[in-house]
Amino acid sequence: MLRVGSLCSGYGGLEMAISEVFGETEIVFVADIDKGACKILGHRHPGIPNLGDIRKSEYDVIGAIDVLTAGFPCQDVSAAGARRGLRAGTRSGVWSEVARAVDVLRPPVVFIENVHGLLSAKADSYVEWCPGCMGDGSSEPFLRGLGAVLGDLASLGYDAEWTSVRASDVGAPHRRERVFILAFPQDPDGAAGG
Numbered sequence: 001m002l003r004v005g006s007l008c009s010g011y012g013g014l015e016m017a018i019s020e021v022f023g024e025t026e027i028v029f030v031a032d033i034d035k036g037a038c039k040i041l042g043h044r045h046p047g048i049p050n051l052g053d054i055r056k057s058e059y060d061v062i063g064a065i066d067v068l069t070a071g072f073p074c075q076d077v078s079a080a081g082a083r084r085g086l087r088a089g090t091r092s093g094v095w096s097e098v099a100r101a102v103d104v105l106r107p108p109v110v111f112i113e114n115v116h117g118l119l120s121a122k123a124d125s126y127v128e129w130c131p132g133c134m135g136d137g138s139s140e141p142f143l144r145g146l147g148a149v150l151g152d153l154a155s156l157g158y159d160a161e162w163t164s165v166r167a168s169d170v171g172a173p174h175r176r177e178r179v180f181i182l183a184f185p186q187d188p189d190g191a192a193g194g
Contacts, residue, residue: 077121123148
């Protein structure tokens with residue numbers, strides 16, 4: 001049975017997808033601060049701890065998991081939002097806390113979801129050490145959100161594949177495009193679970 005941990009859990013859709021694909025799973029923890037989401041998660045997973053605010057969570061006491069899921073906040077990368085980007089101080093910037101959890105937990109599989117805007121939203125970058133060194137020559141970083149996520153995963157020793165799927169691709173009457181990222185350790189022996 002796969003042991004699954006969930007960050008930025010929302011209503012629990014990613015965990016449901018993992019269970020649908022792989023069969024019976026054990027949800028080890030969920031993490032969300034939204035009151036509505038917490039109520040849904042409590043109903044779906046009674047007795048399972050909700051870590052709450054992942055900026056305050058400690059993962060070294062959790063033990064090994066097989067899969068870590070995260071649907072981190074999209075408001076600042078979404079085309080429907082202010083497009084502040086994947087940056088420190090934004091809601092979408094909580095990605096850095098997801099990366100911290102990956103670093104501590106070292107799961108064999110990481111499954112991430114976000115909006116299509118992740119492909120074009122700007123992100124903070126340590127790669128561009130001066131304006132004009134890379135990118136489009138403006139003072140704004142050229143790195144995009146998806147590149148930042150993939151780069152962070154790579155720096156943690158994870159390879160990743162990603163795809164974009166529209167809700168209409170699976171029968172829904174609307175587009176609602178989402179990006180899905182599946183990551184796994186470059187060195188499988190470096191993962192804690194398995």
